[in-house]
Amino acid sequence: MGSRCIDPILKNPTKARDDIQIKMNQNIFIIIPAFNEEKNIAQVIKNLLEHNYQIVVVDDCSTDNTFEILKQFPITVLKHEINRGQGAALQTGTDFALKNNAEIIVHFDADGQYLVNEIQQTLVSLLNNEVDIILGSRFLQKNKKMPFAKRKIIHPVSRVINRLITGIKLTDAHCGYRVLSNKAGQKIKIFQDRMSHNTEIISQIKKNNLRFKEVPVTVIYNEFGQGVGSGFKILKEICLSKLSS
């Protein structure tokens, strides 16, 4: 019995390792909040499908063809009938993943900014149970592709403000890439529907004493993204939520 089991592995160790990886990946849920991403979403999903992850896209009431494009892929699509924001979409996807016994939950942007082939290497600490949550950082490696204003002005200011609000020192306070263990997914609840959910997640990491680690991620900028105006909106949302709680 033992020799019959070992034989196929010895004959093709690479395939055996790949088979094990494929089985493990089925417990990894990639949550992608999407709003009007018809230009990028198809390529992102094609790249993810090569790795046999459980892909969950939350269409946040897109007004373009995002939802129609999603239908052609063998993935799970959740649709918000009213636009609620990225934070709300992430929580919807996370709730779905937890209901389906996800061991690992990855938050991944729909705009193709992050590299799919970096996901596996970022999971190591989580798989070894060294941490409960992994936060991506665009600043742990040289990132010359980031617009100057973001790299030198907007993000440094947001780091300081984030530290003042959450008490946690991070190199990147607003990276959309993060990996949660099942335990972290159950503890962290996103109530901020819009862009201040990043700060809220960090606050909850501290509140729940979750072990965390930052890992470098490569980011490809297709457009500028959030600017100073968004920063003020985030601060306003945080203040309102503290007053209403």
Next chain:
Amino acid sequence: MLQQIIALIIILYFIIRLLLQKQKQQISKNEFIFWFIFWIFSAVAISSLKWIDKLAINFGFSSSGIDILLYIGIIILFYLIFKIRLKLENIEKNITKIVRKDALEKIKKYDK
């Protein structure tokens, strides 16, 4: 004197409208009581302007009674706006809960 009369006529108009809305059941009992008391207080304050003037002087304010009423009115307005914003915040959260529940229930239709 003329200004007080005009103000009292306007307040009377608002009270009559309030009573009509209550009759048509367009506002709740609590809302009716709140605004009715508010307009009664306003009418009393407008009628007692000379007394408010004396009170303001006794407290060391240089402004007249009507200015004091204006400041108090603005403070009340800001407070009401603040309460409305908090209520809106809660409404938004509840909308998200409903939208999420709907999205999670309809999952089977889109799953391949």
